[in-house]
Amino acid sequence: MMEEILQRYETSIAWANATRQITDEQWLSPMQDGKWSIAETVSHLNAWDHFILDVRLPHIAPGKQLPSVPVDVEKMNGDAARYARSGVKRDELLDQWVDVRSRLLDKLRTHSEESFVAPYYIGEKEMTLARYIEGMIDHDMHHRKQMDAFLGR
Numbered sequence: 001m002m003e004e005i006l007q008r009y010e011t012s013i014a015w016a017n018a019t020r021q022i023t024d025e026q027w028l029s030p031m032q033d034g035k036w037s038i039a040e041t042v043s044h045l046n047a048w049d050h051f052i053l054d055v056r057l058p059h060i061a062p063g064k065q066l067p068s069v070p071v072d073v074e075k076m077n078g079d080a081a082r083y084a085r086s087g088v089k090r091d092e093l094l095d096q097w098v099d100v101r102s103r104l105l106d107k108l109r110t111h112s113e114e115s116f117v118a119p120y121y122i123g124e125k126e127m128t129l130a131r132y133i134e135g136m137i138d139h140d141m142h143h144r145k146q147m148d149a150f151l152g153r
Contacts, residue, residue, distance in 0.1 A: 001113065001116070001130065002113050002116040005130055005133055005134060006108055006109060008137050009101075009108075009136065009140070010101075010105055012045070012140050013098050015144060016101075017098070019038065019094060019147075020090065020091060022151065024090070026038065026151060027090050031146055031147065031150040035146075036081060037084065038147050038150070038151075039084040039085070039090065039093065040081040040084040041143050041146070042093055043080040043081060043083050043084035044080040044081065045139075045140065045143060046080065046100060047077070047079070048076075049097065049100040049101050051076070052104060052136065053103060053107060055069055056069075056132075057104070057107055062114075062119070063119065064120045064121070066120065066121065066122050068123075108133065111129060115129065116128070116129045116130050117129075
C-alpha cells in the first residue's frame with residue numbers, strides 16, 4: 001500500500017519534467033481570469049512540499065499529537081505566487097520542486113508500512129500518513145487538471 005501511494009505521488013516528477021517543454025507564454029499566463037499561471041501553481045506546490053518536509057513530517061509518529069503550527073495559508077500561497085513572478089527561471093523553479101519532492105519521497109520511504117497506516121493526531125482529528133499523502137495527491141491532481149485543461153491536453 002505504502003509504495004503504491006508513493007509511486008502515485010512520484011508521478012508529479014515526470015509531469016514537472018514534461019512541463020519544461022511548454023512556451024514561456026504558457027508558463028507565465030494566468031490559466032483563467034484571476035487565476036494563477038502554471039509558474040505560480042508550481043511554486044505553490046513547491047512551497048507546500050517544503051512545509052510537509054520541514055514542518056509536518058518531522059513530527060509525524062504513530063499515536064503522536066502534532067504540535068500546533070499556525071499556518072497562514074493565504075500568505076504562504078501569496079509568497080509562492082510572488083516568487084514565481086520574481087524572475088526565477090522556469091528550469092530553476094522546476095528543479096527546486098523536483099528536488100524537494102524527491103527529498104520528501106525519500107523521507108517518506110524511511111517509514112515502515114505499519115507507521116504509514118498508524119494514526120496520529122492533528123488537533124482532535126485522527127490522521128494517518130497514508131491519508132495525508134493521498135490528500136496531497138488529490139491536491140496535485142486538482143492543479144494538474146487545471147494545467148492540462150489550460151494546455152489543451
